Amino acid sequence: MTDGGILRVLSYNVHRWGDDRTALARVVRACAPDVMLVQEAPTWFGTRRKRRAMAASFGLRYVAASARNAILVAEGIELAEALHWRIWRPFVRRRLNFVATQLPGGAVGGYVQVGATRAAVVCCHLGLHILGRRRELEQILQRCRTLGTPYLLAGDLNEEPDGPVWKRLAEEGLTDLGADAGPTFSSTDPHKRIDGAHLSPTLDGRIIPVPAAAEDLAAASDHLPMLIELRTGTPAADS
Numbered sequence: 073m074t075d076g077g078i079l080r081v082l083s084y085n086v087h088r089w090g091d092d093r094t095a096l097a098r099v100v101r102a103c104a105p106d107v108m109l110v111q112e113a114p115t116w117f118g119t120r121r122k123r124r125a126m127a128a129s130f131g132l133r134y135v136a137a138s139a140r141n142a143i144l145v146a147e148g149i150e151l152a153e154a155l156h157w158r159i160w161r162p163f164v165r166r167r168l169n170f171v172a173t174q175l176p177g178g179a180v181g182g183y184v185q186v187g188a189t190r191a192a193v194v195c196c197h198l199g200l201h202i203l204g205r206r207r208e209l210e211q212i213l214q215r216c217r218t219l220g221t222p223y224l225l226a227g228d229l230n231e232e233p234d235g236p237v238w239k240r241l242a243e244e245g246l247t248d249l250g251a252d253a254g255p256t257f258s259s260t261d262p263h264k265r266i267d268g269a270h271l272s273p274t275l276d277g278r279i280i281p282v283p284a285a286a287e288d289l290a291a292a293s294d295h296l297p298m299l300i301e302l303r304t305g306t307p308a309a310d311s
Contacts, residue, residue: 081106081107081108081300082107082298082300083195083227083269083300084293085293085294085295086111086126086292087112089113089122091292091294092291093126093129095288097130098285099282103283106145106146107151109193110143112140113137113142120134136151136155137180138178138180141178141179141196143195150184151182151184153183154182155182156180157180157211157212158177159196159211177197177198177208178196179196181193181195181223183221187304188304190221191223192222192223193223194224196229197228200230205229205230205231205236213240213244216272222273224269224272224275224277225246225268225272228266228295229268232265233251233268241268241270245272246272248268248270249271249298250265250269253298256298258294260290267296269298274304275302276303278301282299
């Protein structure tokens with residue numbers, strides 16, 4: 073943990089660990105997260121082996137996953153009561169004359185300590201269809217209401233902030249931490265903010281600059297990461 077009352081969380085769509093793995097490892101290590109929320113974690117043959125190898129390349133430990141979402145933690149950080157949520161998503165997606173299959177949906181989470189406060193972190197990756205995204209988000213929010221603790225919900229929302237998913241998150245009373253953080257996609261030409269970090273009341277947080285080289289960020293994945301500092305209580309005023 074960064075200090076006694078701060079938890080450093082990295083949310084990152086790693087593009088199936090299929091781009092420049094060395095650059096990706098440099099980005100993650102530069103961020104030095106306590107917890108990493110991964111979207112598009114590697115899948116198919118040898119899924120667990122690949123995810124453990126990916127985590128090791130970052131200096132982290134693979135602890136939980138659901139569908140293509142995973143949680144990694146640093147040495148000394150524990151994820152309690154891992155939550156593996158399967159989210160209903162139709163196998164076939166249709167849009168006009170376009171028909172495509174979809175991988176199963178899911179979200180993954182668990183409980184962590186932020187100072188003396190127990191909080192939850194939840195990672196998700198919403199689908200490409202606008203109505204599907206809204207249905208998936210409702211399933212996730214329904215589960216989040218049962219957590220019994222303040223929580224961070226972060227991930228790839230596949231939608232810009234003027235869309236219905238973001239409006240629904242605001243209606244739920246969650247704070248958008250990235251309103252002033254800039255675009256997250258694409259890494260080579262950032263022009264869209266489609267990744268989000270939303271926080272429930274009683275937990276404070278902010279998105280901080282990613283301390284990584286621009287060329288590594290461009291090579292590591294098609295998304296840019298979000299580096300989040302979580303803290304309890306009222307944040308101190310900037311000096």
